[in-house]
Amino acid sequence: MVAGVTVHYGDVCALEDVSLSVGPGRICGLLGANGSGKSTLFTAIMGLTAADAGSVRILDCDPATARRRGTVGYVPQSEQVDWAFPVRVIDVVMMGRYGRMGPTRRPRRADREAVDAALERTGLADLAHRQIGALSGGQRKRAFVARGIAQGARVFLLDEPFAGVDRGSEATIIEVLAAMRDEGHTLLVSTHDLAGVGRLCDEAALLQRRLLAHGPPGEVLAPERLMEAFGIAPLPEGRPA
Numbered sequence: 001m002v003a004g005v006t007v008h009y010g011d012v013c014a015l016e017d018v019s020l021s022v023g024p025g026r027i028c029g030l031l032g033a034n035g036s037g038k039s040t041l042f043t044a045i046m047g048l049t050a051a052d053a054g055s056v057r058i059l060d061c062d063p064a065t066a067r068r069r070g071t072v073g074y075v076p077q078s079e080q081v082d083w084a085f086p087v088r089v090i091d092v093v094m095m096g097r098y099g100r101m102g103p104t105r106r107p108r109r110a111d112r113e114a115v116d117a118a119l120e121r122t123g124l125a126d127l128a129h130r131q132i133g134a135l136s137g138g139q140r141k142r143a144f145v146a147r148g149i150a151q152g153a154r155v156f157l158l159d160e161p162f163a164g165v166d167r168g169s170e171a172t173i174i175e176v177l178a179a180m181r182d183e184g185h186t187l188l189v190s191t192h193d194l195a196g197v198g199r200l201c202d203e204a205a206l207l208q209r210r211l212l213a214h215g216p217p218g219e220v221l222a223p224e225r226l227m228e229a230f231g232i233a234p235l236p237e238g239r240p241a
C-alpha cells in the first residue's frame with residue numbers, strides 16, 4: 001500500500017518513512033496517539049495529501065486512478081466533512097456511482113440497485129431521504145461505508161469509524177466490516193478502541209510519525225509498545241481502571 005512515505009506540513013513532519021502493506025481479506029487496525037499521523041496516512045493513501053517521499057499503490061494503481069475507478073472507499077473523520085451541505089443520505093451513497101455514470105451523472109437501473117443494496121446492508125434504507133446533517137454520528141459513518149460499498153470498492157480506509165458512535169451503529173459497522181473482510185476486501189481502520197482491535201482486526205499497526213510496529217494484534221498491543229506510542233499504557237476499553 002505505502003512504501004517509504006514521508007509527509008511534512010511546513011516544518012511539521014507528520015509521517016516519516018512509513019511502509020505498510022495490507023493484503024486482501026484482512027482488517028488492519030491503525031493505532032496511535034492524537035497527532036501521530038493516522039489521518040495523514042489515510043489522506044496520503046488517497047492521494048489527497050502530497051507525500052514528500054515514497055510511493056502509494058492501491059491494487060497496483062496510483063491513488064488518482066484508484067479513486068477514478070472506485071477501487072478505494074474512504075470514510076473520513078467527521079471533522080473533515082461539511083455536514084451543513086444539503087444532500088440526502090441516498091445522494092451521498094449515489095456519489096459512489098459517479099465514476100461509472102459519465103458526465104451527465106444520470107443514474108441507471110444498476111446504479112439505483114447498487115445504492116439500494118448498500119443502504120440495506122448498512123441499515124440505512126429507512127433514512128435514505130434524510131439530510132446527511134440530520135443523522136447521528138454513527139449513521140453518518142454508515143452512509144460513507146454505504147458509499148464505498150455502492151462504488152464497488154475493494155480497499156476501504158476508515159478513519160475512526162467508531163468515534164462518537166452509539167452501540168447500535170457500532171455493532172452494524174463491525175458486522176459490515178467483518179463481512180467485507182470475508183468477501184476478500186482490504187480494510188485499514190484507525191481506532192482508539194484497543195480492545196476492539198483484538199476482536200475485529202487480523203493485524204494491527206502502531207503509528208507515531210514512524211511505524212513502530214505492524215503484526216498480530218497480540219504482539220503490537222504489548223504494554224511496552226503502547227507505552228512507546230501513547231506515553232502511558234492505556235487500559236483496553238471496558239476494563240475497570
Ligand SMILES: Nc1ncnc2c1ncn2[C@@H]1O[C@H](COP(=O)(O)OP(=O)(O)OP(=O)(O)O)[C@@H](O)[C@H]1O
Pocket residue numbers: 009010012013014032033034035036037038039040041
Ligand atoms: N493541515 C495541516 N497543517 C499543518 N499541520 C497539520 C495538518 N494536518 C495535520 N497536521 C499535523 O500533523 C500531525 C499529524 O496529524 P494527523 O491529523 O495526521 O494525526 P492523527 O493521528 O490523525 O491525530 P488524531 O488522532 O488527533 O486525529 C500533527 O502534528 C498535526 O498537528
